[in-house]
Amino acid sequence: MPKKLLLSIVLILIVLNIVTLLLWKKSENITLENTEKTITRKDTVATIGKDRITYEQWMEGLRNSYGKMELKKLINHSIVHQLANESNIKIDRKIIDRELANIMTTQGVLTNKEREAAEKKWHADIVYRYELEALLAKDYARIPEKEVRAYYEQYANQYNFPESAQLSHIVLDNMEIAEQVHDELEQGASFPLLALEFSNDADTKTNGGYMGYIDVSSIHLPASYKEEIEKIKENTYSSPISLGTEAAIIYLHRHISEISFTYEEIAPYIQNELALKKQGQTLDAAPLWDAFEVDWVYE
Structure with missing residues (x-):
């Protein structure tokens, strides 16, 4: 088969795949949050008298209002997670469970499905927070062990979760x-x-x-x-x-169930907390962006 003809067929197949993907994306079903209802991207999401609001209008409004903020959040999470992996930073499962328990006690009654969905999001946010704290604290001088232990003895109960x-x-x-x-x-x-x-x-x-x-x-x-x-x-x-x-x-x-920590288990996290507090450093991922070439649509 001639080379030009082969290339033409390949290009046609690529174009067909792209068109198919776009058409599929346009018609795929979307399950609305906290409901069993599904809609497609072409559907109307609200009717007000003779007016109607489409899914695309709704999404455009969200992009205009929160698009930059949400994209920046996703970039922050990616940067922090990658740097944490490179630095072999691991967050203890007990820390995550304690934070999940604390958040859960602020909620009302949730179904198992609602709880699983919520915990998945909370889990990601908790890991991000502690990884970010550890990454930022790396650049500061370590707090003397004596100060860390004194802080623990004063505030030990705040690190535990009661049954x-x-x-x-x-x-x-x-x-x-x-x-x-x-x-x-x-x-x-x-x-x-x-x-x-x-x-x-x-x-x-x-x-x-x-x-x-x-x-x-x-x-x-x-x-x-x-x-x-x-x-x-x-x-x-x-x-x-x-x-x-x-x-x-x-x-x-x-x-x-109760979640409690020994001094040895919680000391690394107190160390990070005190190091940032001493420097007046907030939990902001902006200083970490320089570690990557970030190319995004807003800048």
Whole structure:
């Protein structure tokens, strides 16, 4: 086959592949965040009377408003991750788990799917933060071990995470009523609706009995609740619990175990933290850009 003809065929195939890819990109399904709904890039995302807003208009608005900021964030993450790998910087899994636990306690009730998606994003942000801190601290003089240990002894508790439980409860007049409410739960009744209808706890009943995350060692958590937390699984409710003159049923949404550190485990992170604090250095990746030739559309 003549060489020119072969090249022509190759070019035609390349063009066809590019066109196919563009057409596929135009029509691929997109799952909207926090919903089961899917749309294509050609779809309308909102209708207001006779007006409509298309997906492309929506995306263009996002690009104009947040495009540079989001792209810069992605570049920062890439730079930091590459430099951390080159410097063999590893973030301890316990550090990541503690940060995830701290963030989780600020959230409401999440489904498993929502939690997995959120934790994936949080995980990336946590690793980025600690890698960046370690990279920036490398250029500064080490803090004397005596100062690091003194800081640890003063603030040791802030580096640990206490065993915590995300709870809802229904507080009732007595065990007899609690048994009746428990029977309704067994028959498939909604825990939040039963809390709204029957609970004596005015602070939580209007929110379906939701108590939030509670330190299991807290003196404000009844001892009988602590015992039940150890018995039941996540996303299940307890049998009726005696509270003296009253009774209760608890629902365990999430149980997070204690995470604690020895001085040796946490000292490297305190070292970085103190080094940056002493220099007045903020967690900004800008000084690291010089390590790469960054070519991006905004500059």
